[in-house]
Amino acid sequence: MSQDLLFYGALEGCPVCSGNLVFDGKRYACNGFLSEWSTCTFKTKDPPRKNETNKLPESVLNSPISDLIKKYQNPGQRRKRNLGQSDKPFSGMTISLSGRLSRTHHYWRKEIEKHGGTVNNSVIGVSCLVVSPAERERGGSSKVAEAVERGIRVVREAWLLDSIEKQEAQPLEAYDIVTDLTVEGKGIPWDKQDPSEEALESLTAELKLYGKRGVYKDTKLQEQGGEIFEKDGILYNCAFSLCDQGRGLNEYCITQLIKVPDKNLHLFYKKGKVGDNPNAEERLEEWENEGNAIKEFVRLFEEITGNEFEPWEREKKFEKKRLSFYPIDMDDGVDVRHGGLGLRQLGVASVHSKLEPVVANFMKVLCSQEIYKYALMEMGHDPPEFPMGMLSNLHLKRCEEVLLEFIEKVKSMKETGLKAEAVWTDYSNRWFTLMHSTRPLIFKDYQEIAEHAAAVLESVRDITVASHLIGDMTGSTIDDPLLDRYKKLGGSISLLDKDSDDYKMIVNYLEKTYEPVKVGDIEYGVSVDNIFSVESAALPSYEEIKKLPNKVLLWCGTRSSNLLRHLHKGFLPAICSLPVPGYMFGRAIVCSDAAAEAARYGFTAVDRPEVLVKVELTSKWLGQDTKSLEEKKMGVKALGRKKTDESEHFVWKDDIRVPCGTLIASEHKDSPLEYNEYSVYDTKQASIRFLVGVKYEEKEVVMDTKE
Template sequence: MLFGALGPCPVCSNGLYYYNGQYQCGGNVSEWSKCAYSTTEPVRIKKKWQIPDGTDNEYLIKWFKSQKVKKPERVLPPMSPDKSGSKATQQSRLLSSEGLDKLRFSIVGQSKEAVEDWIQKLKLAGANFHARVAKDIDCLISCGELDNENGEVRKARRLKIPIVREEYIGECIRKNRMLPFDLYKVESALESSKGGTVTVKVKGRSAVHESSGLQDTAHILEDGKNIYNTTLNIYYILQIIEEDNGSECYVFRKWGRVGSEQIGGQKLEEMSKSDAIQEFKRLFLEKTGNPWEAWERKTNFQKQPGRFYPLDIDYGVKQAPKRKDISEMKSSLAPQLLELMKMLFNVETYRSAMMEFEINMSEMPLGKLSKENIQKGFEALTEIQNLLKNTADQALAVRESLIVAASNRFFTLIPSVRPHIIRDEDDLMSKAKMLEALQDIEIASKLVGFDSDNDESLDDKYLKLHCNITPLAHDSEDYKLIERYLLNTHAPTHKDWSLELEEVFSLDRDGELTKYSRYKNNLHNKMLLWHGSRLTNFVGILSQGLRIAPPEAPVTGYMFGKGLYFADLVSKSAQYCYVDRDNPVGLMLLSEVALGDMYELKKATSMDKPPRGKHSTKGLGKTVPLESEFAKWRDDVVVPCGKPVPSSVRSSELLYNEYIVYNTAQVKMQFLLKVRFHHK
């Protein structure tokens, strides 16, 4: 009272309180996150204190009459390190402010050449190399797969020294500073991947949780459209389980912290069906702050501060416990096409992609997220992007609290083995690209049902693509032209691998030619251009065509705005196949693109579409295909198959040409290429 009433929190407008040497907020910055605002210099209300009318406290009455409007300023003692945050937070602050000259590291790996290469790079950056693990080093870096029997690894574990993946080195060198170890620890990745593939027994439209012990003899209660099953974030599983042969019901609950079996518990209670439904709804309301009907009907459900949020889980519905090997099924498809279908519909490829994206598959059975969750994930990323961009609009503490809230929301919707605060644009863009890939995985899952119980053949799956795919003869004119285009246009800076053409397929997706005809007939300047993408994206691409990033996705990372990007040098696009030495075969597209009049630029420029009168955007590169070696395809389509030469463009920021269209109807997919990468 001596120093005046505290003003509201500038982040969430809730009240502040004094604790541990500073003023902290006790409110919520949003329904997803508590407010993290704290300060030693709070804003105070510049008014006299009011006392209730009719009070008979003589001391208060006397004090009230003598108080002044201007209050003395409260001076707090400096914060000691042990009060300024958790040990992990302190370490993060310390590391983020230190250069690489402070890093003391040791390194292990099966490839001596790779180890020596990283040692030299870190030494050049100023880091201090230790040949042996000792208690005074900061971390042990694992180059490649970790050998658990290695003496240095065992010593590091004994001394509790962080063991980090080699990606840590690249990020430290790129940002020229020490980074916190948490995001790069080998142990956390190993722990989260254990049991990453969860086999569930689906009955009806859902699956009994295996921890209940009833998955073989019972099923989730269904009552009309109601399915009494929900998984709440961080985490609380709630199910009504009904006996397969009988009327007995059980309410099953399991709760805990993701990644920790030591924290949490479970409960299984037998009761009548009506009592089970009543108890299920009571618990749902208690945990979420919303009635069950609001979630089931997808109407008026509002996330409540400090409460759980249900996650959509797709159980596939038609999953069968055992399926025939697709290699044993008879097929009428051409051998080359059959091999392509095996590539496209290999479920292990999709599981590997989910693991690569660090999706927590043990938290999300079958690893299938809903379309709605992916869309909401994009919205959370866009919110973070706006906060990172508009640094002048808000105080640092306010912005930090909002970034934490949006990051919490993102990792609630998209479970990760390494949830963290998204604080820079590189991290933001990697998450956006991950969501784009997840969209295609979701499309593939819905389209062909990897776990369907009718032993669907590859021929049936092929028909579901609604895209006519025809192998080209290797001695055909089109094949020879495409092979020349591929061999000639490898960019000079892409030296880590070479490309070998294995197969070419002509494409005719249902309805695509009709949409393209308007632009084919009315726009000049048509070119056959490259586009590369992950293998897991191609079921979505072949069935739905190339798509532009959705409106809710952040615009960060797109050099010329959201559009369809193409290249005239094969290796420029091949980078986006994301193959590796273990899986060296990728797929690429050659598409006919109606470019019309191009808006030519020498550096990245954000836009929704090119200026009026322009039909596409071209980023002008320093190296281009030799024009005298260009070819024509089907009379009016240019094939820029010349060898790379220096361009006449001056002061461009782009190494190679990029072509962007902002309307999917300007593109007709013509050829699908199966390409083998030979890594050097």
């Protein structure tokens, strides 16, 4: 760096955070901090330099090269340092190709060379061998066998595509097609894996920590009757998270004191990345002296977080420190991914139930582990190391505070360019530290905040409620646990007769207002499985709703994983206000007269229910400030680019209007909404009337029978 200063001039501070710029061999990178949550991510090949004469010590001025150095003392005489073109993803790499790829070998040779790499026909000395995924099923060619024998990575063609797209060589191990999945997984961090492979590991992984009293599964001490040590009202069990994407950090940490009958205390400590067990730091130690074990636990807490232990446990006082972990506050209960019905129990759970068979089957689905595992996997918040379905209300409240602060900051942001990017980076790291994800990202717009923060927080909150209601169902099902949970729900769920007028009306309403959901090139139609009539003690009764004016029957899409919370606790309004569909009306319950809109929100799996809700409306939305609507508790209708044909609308019983009609283009072509949305700000004006179980089916599927 001294040569850099002498010949090119002193560096200015980082234009984003005023930290120091340091040359890392390829570019200049800032080593400063945006906040206690984030390191600065500023990098450049053309750093800002001070336009001033270098002040040199006498020893340099009197040296043999003083004339050369003096030449560059004057800023006007300095040359600009040329670090060449931007880095190419395959620089310094030699790649070998094998088998039939989606593009010809000639094409890939040109692409690899264009992006800085070289291609070798032999596998000797190469960085990796790229093959078709089919090689694994075919047993592999001699070239693959030689690569495996030499310890050379054999990767899918997707590695080339992703590396070029992201302009950075992706981790080879994440695309390895030879390594078989084991009980312990591939030993690759989930945030470095292909999402489809990460999903497979997630759904087959066992939850290792189910709550504040959960003994970490890998210790195997729970099999010996081990329990979390408790003293003076404190449970010695802590989980921590750290996400700093500027440093490539996305780690968890677990510390526990475990009491085993007739044995000493055990201290368990583990730190690493989700999915990367081989490289995790882990130890299990037995302590003869209880006091010393507690002291070591407290010391570890302070080392991990930079905070004192007791103020956190007793008063939840905590101050985030740079590059230190933040505690994930677990609740005292059992995460539904552990306590819910497992696959082996699903077949017999409803056999012993006194509930109607169809209702028992419905409750069996809502009490199963799978729908909650699937929901968390979809969202990328499924680490087996954390009880994401058993977070404390305090932790969820802190997540909400950070989310609202983030949104307010973005809406009022005066920063532009790099400084604006820094704001997004900083809050992204805050969010993914508090809400640990296997796929963290830097938020870039409101839509991503809605999908990866707001909707996630609402779902995790609802799953936590489900976990508390379901409890531990891992034991015998002879005592009819489904009936017990049904009673805890409060209210009633009954199957609607398929010959009834209500059933026919709902099917007609669905068919008229549905449009196929499109995922990639595939379109999905919908069919009705079952329809349930619902009365919930947590929601206004039908008798109460009947007395309201201007009643409308509307659609509301939801995840199966959110449904128990709706039935048990009632509807909650949207958690925030964002200028995107579903959130643009602020803290409101949002419905639609189009089943297509509800289906789009709830679609991702085949068992998503749709909900028919009765609401009271008072006006049309004219772009008002949502805060005034929230204060006045007004129900409003916002008009979309499509509407239901009003000539087909009808009035159902008790003066409840049903806006059922063919979807047609509206006169509001510039609306940000595709379909009409209805928003209710008073929870006493909305009630679930029917649950419509639907199945999504691929339309016009043609099976390819060729080999």
